[in-house]
Amino acid sequence: MGAVSPETSPLLAVAPRDRRRRVVNRIMEVVASIAALAAVALLLLVIGSVVVKGISALSFSFITQNPAPFGQPGGGIANSIVGTAELVGIASLIAIPIGILIGIYTAEFAPSWIGNSVRFSLDILNGVPTIVTGVFIFGLLVVGSQQSGWAGSVALAIVMLPIVARSAQEVLALVPRSLHEAALALGLKRWRVVLRIVIPTAAGGLVTGAVLGIARVAGETAPLLFTSSVFSNLGITTSPSQALPNIPVTIFTLSESPSPTDHARAWAAALILIFMVLVLNIVARTFHDRSRRRLRG
Amino acid sequence: MSVTAQPASRGPLFAGHSKLSDRIGEPLLRVLTGLAALAGVGVLVWIAYTVFNQASPAISRFGFGFLGTSAWDPVHLRFGAVDFIFGTLESSVLALLISAPMSVAIAVFLTELAPRVARRPTQILVELLAAIPSVILGLWGIIVLGPFLNNTLEPALNGAFGWIPLFSGSASPYGMLSAAIILTIMTVPIVSSITREIFDTTPSEFKEGAYALGATRWEMVRMVVIPYAGPGIVGAVILGLGRALGEAIAVTQVIGNTAGIHASLFPPSGTLAAQIASEYQGATSNLQVASLVYLAAILLVITVIANAAARLIVSRVTAGREQWAP
Amino acid sequence: MIPRDTASDRQVTEPDPPISIPQTRIINEERERPQQRGHGVSVKALNAYYGDNRTIKNISIEFPASEVTAIIGPSGSGKSTVIRCINRMHEEIPRARADGRVELDGTDVYDSRVDVTHVRRLIGMVFQKPNPFPTMSIFDNVASGLKLTGMRKRGLRDRVNQALRSVGLWDEVHDRLGTPGVALSGGQQQRLCIARTIAVEPEVILMDEPCSALDPVATLRIEELIGELKERYTIVIVTHNMQQAARVADTTAFMLDGELIEHGPTAQIFTKPRDERTERYVTGKFG
Numbered sequence: 079m080g081a082v083s084p085e086t087s088p089l090l091a092v093a094p095r096d097r098r099r100r101v102v103n104r105i106m107e108v109v110a111s112i113a114a115l116a117a118v119a120l121l122l123l124v125i126g127s128v129v130v131k132g133i134s135a136l137s138f139s140f141i142t143q144n145p146a147p148f149g150q151p152g153g154g155i156a157n158s159i160v161g162t163a164e165l166v167g168i169a170s171l172i173a174i175p176i177g178i179l180i181g182i183y184t185a186e187f188a189p190s191w192i193g194n195s196v197r198f199s200l201d202i203l204n205g206v207p208t209i210v211t212g213v214f215i216f217g218l219l220v221v222g223s224q225q226s227g228w229a230g231s232v233a234l235a236i237v238m239l240p241i242v243a244r245s246a247q248e249v250l251a252l253v254p255r256s257l258h259e260a261a262l263a264l265g266l267k268r269w270r271v272v273l274r275i276v277i278p279t280a281a282g283g284l285v286t287g288a289v290l291g292i293a294r295v296a297g298e299t300a301p302l303l304f305t306s307s308v309f310s311n312l313g314i315t316t317s318p319s320q321a322l323p324n325i326p327v328t329i330f331t332l333s334e335s336p337s338p339t340d341h342a343r344a345w346a347a348a349l350i351l352i353f354m355v356l357v358l359n360i361v362a363r364t365f366h367d368r369s370r371r372r373l374r375g
Numbered sequence: 376m377s378v379t380a381q382p383a384s385r386g387p388l389f390a391g392h393s394k395l396s397d398r399i400g401e402p403l404l405r406v407l408t409g410l411a412a413l414a415g416v417g418v419l420v421w422i423a424y425t426v427f428n429q430a431s432p433a434i435s436r437f438g439f440g441f442l443g444t445s446a447w448d449p450v451h452l453r454f455g456a457v458d459f460i461f462g463t464l465e466s467s468v469l470a471l472l473i474s475a476p477m478s479v480a481i482a483v484f485l486t487e488l489a490p491r492v493a494r495r496p497t498q499i500l501v502e503l504l505a506a507i508p509s510v511i512l513g514l515w516g517i518i519v520l521g522p523f524l525n526n527t528l529e530p531a532l533n534g535a536f537g538w539i540p541l542f543s544g545s546a547s548p549y550g551m552l553s554a555a556i557i558l559t560i561m562t563v564p565i566v567s568s569i570t571r572e573i574f575d576t577t578p579s580e581f582k583e584g585a586y587a588l589g590a591t592r593w594e595m596v597r598m599v600v601i602p603y604a605g606p607g608i609v610g611a612v613i614l615g616l617g618r619a620l621g622e623a624i625a626v627t628q629v630i631g632n633t634a635g636i637h638a639s640l641f642p643p644s645g646t647l648a649a650q651i652a653s654e655y656q657g658a659t660s661n662l663q664v665a666s667l668v669y670l671a672a673i674l675l676v677i678t679v680i681a682n683a684a685a686r687l688i689v690s691r692v693t694a695g696r697e698q699w700a701p
Numbered sequence: 702m703i704p705r706d707t708a709s710d711r712q713v714t715e716p717d718p719p720i721s722i723p724q725t726r727i728i729n730e731e732r733e734r735p736q737q738r739g740h741g742v743s744v745k746a747l748n749a750y751y752g753d754n755r756t757i758k759n760i761s762i763e764f765p766a767s768e769v770t771a772i773i774g775p776s777g778s779g780k781s782t783v784i785r786c787i788n789r790m791h792e793e794i795p796r797a798r799a800d801g802r803v804e805l806d807g808t809d810v811y812d813s814r815v816d817v818t819h820v821r822r823l824i825g826m827v828f829q830k831p832n833p834f835p836t837m838s839i840f841d842n843v844a845s846g847l848k849l850t851g852m853r854k855r856g857l858r859d860r861v862n863q864a865l866r867s868v869g870l871w872d873e874v875h876d877r878l879g880t881p882g883v884a885l886s887g888g889q890q891q892r893l894c895i896a897r898t899i900a901v902e903p904e905v906i907l908m909d910e911p912c913s914a915l916d917p918v919a920t921l922r923i924e925e926l927i928g929e930l931k932e933r934y935t936i937v938i939v940t941h942n943m944q945q946a947a948r949v950a951d952t953t954a955f956m957l958d959g960e961l962i963e964h965g966p967t968a969q970i971f972t973k974p975r976d977e978r979t980e981r982y983v984t985g986k987f988g
Contacts, residue, residue, distance in 0.1 A: 089815050351511065
């Protein structure tokens with residue numbers, strides 16, 4: 079085929095408008111790419127700041143030592159690390175079993191309208207500002223008593239519950255009906271089917287929800303501000319009947335201080351917290367992808 | 376709520392097989408799971424009851440006038456919410472004005488533009504933005520963002536657009552602009568991930584229909600993907616709004632926490648959530664505490680409405696999908 | 702009737718005529734021109750791939766102007782892929798690519814100077830399942846392609862109405878043009894999609910099993926429509942329904958495993974096929 083001039087081929091005829099359309103398309107593609115890049119850049123910028131500023135103040139003793147007495151330099155945040163672990167641990171013991179039970183209820187027993195209402199309520203609960211949750215627990219457990227690890231844990235559990243329960247509902251709904259029916263047809267009672275077949279099949283997904291919930295509350299400050307933020311001593315506190323020092327409140331307090339050394343300590347604590355939270359998120363995602371792939375087949 | 380056990384089958388065929396463990400286990404699991412669900416729903420009601428109850432001294436003292444009063448004077452015990460309601464709405468709406476278009480653009484990138492191998496990693500990175508604890512974002516806001524706004528961005532905006540009231544006045548490291556930027560960062564991952572999920576449900580038949588008419592990629596997105604996802608995008612944005620309205624810690628760290636309504640974005644301001652977070656511990660009177668809880672009650676009402684609306688819209692969109700599919 | 706718009710129009714006028722030329726002028730020129738020439742498509746040494754998998758193997762075939770060519774063959778034989786290579790829809794599928802030449806009036810649609818959106822405007826496509834845009838009214842569906850080319854208001858309305866008349870939908874829907882396109886019946890939806898395609902006045906219409914989702918009455922209606930449209934457009938229709946090919950096509954091509962086995966006048970393909978595999982297929986021995 080010989081070359082064809084634009085005059086004779088409709089394919090090569092290009093109106094000015096087409097050129098403009100192509101330019102607009104290109105611009106929009108670039109804008110969308112920049113938006114995505116900007117979001118990723120923001121993530122790297124924040125994490126980068128934490129790493130750069132945190133690493134210089136971070137040392138082994140920062141993790142293993144308790145804070146120095148007031149007015150003296152140095153010391154670490156060992157008490158806060160222990161306290162956070164304890165608060166999150168107790169919150170998980172409350173929220174994870176209840177969350178999974180809710181998931182089982184809506185997947186196995188609830189009529190659909192009740193299931194939908196429960197789902198909707200959990201979504202609303204998930205949207206309740208965590209500062210309001212803190213105010214609630216303050217009014218319920220702290221007023222007339224005192225701040226305590228228990229109060230902080232219950233507040234965190236309320237934040238965690240909808241995350242665990244919603245993800246349990248979703249993953250349990252993915253368990254194939256045929257598996258159920260096969261087991262029921264064998265004469266197994268429903269509760270045995272749930273315990274022996276449904277939960278083991280969905281285990282990976284249930285772990286995902288639990289880990290995501292833990293990751294979320296490990297960094298929560300607002301629910302602890304009124305429930306576990308005033309500490310009687312600087313040492314490691316183990317009894318949850320006292321206020322438990324914790325990493326988020328420590329960062330918050332240090333960040334409000336005008337002193338640069340306090341800021342450096344805040345960055346170091348932030349580095350520890352962000353590392354924990356990101357690792358938990360990546361673990362959750364890996365579990366999530368794997369269990370989805372298995373359940374979807 | 377039907378949490379009671381259904382009567383077990385008593386037919387002669389099964390009579391001999393009914394094990395003790397089944398007679399206990401079956402109703403036990405039903406009751407336990409039902410109670411858990413009840414607790415999940417009940418805690419919502421309990422929160423509302425407790426918050427309003429704790430706020431009652433302020434509610435009975437100030438009534439609904441609290442909502443329209445501009446005052447926050449712990450010394451003379453004069454309290455009103457309007458400054459903080461305004462600050463809450465202003466910071467959240469500003470944040471969403473930036474994050475909503477940005478999120479739609481990110482969703483377009485993730486569903487239509489990015490090379491296939493880059494999609495999942497990019498999506499994960501964007502969503503990880505939501506995993507950063509707000510106290511860390513606030514710390515970053517105080518130490519990195521604040522000085523940048525004070526020394527660079529705000530003077531520049533003032534120099535270029537100082538005649539617009541929004542950018543008038545002197546720069547400040549703490550204020551509305553700082554809060555809006557932090558809230559933008561917090562809402563982008565929420566809005567973009569829901570928008571992306573909805574974009575992903577666009578049937579390829581419609582996309583092909585647009586391409587077959589000679590549409591460019593952007594024209595296809597504008598003709599098919601965005602209209603199809605329209606109500607869902609609205610729902611996602613309201614959900615992001617709900618998050619922004621309720622954020623206490625990061626905002627209290629960067630906004631400066633003062634009452635007052637300003638035309639400019641630069642001076643320190645306050646929001647409902649930030650005000651509660653900053654004053655609750657230092658409150659000097661019962662009436663001040665009750666007034667702060669009154670703020671919490673207002674915040675609770677606003678966020679519940681926003682979240683309910685968003686969820687209803689999003690679930691209606693995803694439920695209506697089948698009838699549209701060809 | 703929609704006025705014919707051919708290459709000879711384009712030679713004597715400016716580029717991009719379907720949008721910019723006023724109706725009256727086309728009609729005048731139509732009258733002056735003694736004979737329709739039309740625009741054929743020739744496919745030369747076409748290969749198509751999904752990843753490493755070659756699904757179209759070195760196909761060459763001519764689709765003559767103003768004729769209906771049917772492509773038949775068992776499922777998986779590559780019929781749809783061939784026509785999706787003609788308007789370059791094939792490349793929208795991830796990891797799919799094609800090589801070879803597809804010429805419209807002697808110009809390769811894969812030529813680097815050719816814009817893909819232009820190819821698709823000149824070579825329209827109707828899909829297996831009716832796919833009217835779900836958020837658009839009947840009117841907006843037909844207008845969607847025209848709006849891309851910048852047509853507005855009066856001209857737009859005239860062209861939409863003409864397209865609806867051409868597919869026989871006008872009488873059925875003219876009083877509810879604002880209602881959603883998806884509210885129509887399946888057959889009406891497919892005619893709406895054909896109207897949407899011809900509204901931009903392409904040279905060629907590709908139809909990918911356009912009746913497979915329709916009932917017999919709606920199918921008959923579409924087949925009649927194809928008969929009317931072939932006076933003005935070059936039509937390539939992929940079908941697994943041999944009776945349909947026999948009813949609508951001037952020539953028929955038989956494909957098997959990504960290869961073109963035989964192409965000839967429809968009557969010859971169904972009555973005196975040259976290839977034994979074609980004979981086995983048209984007599985129902987396999988497939």
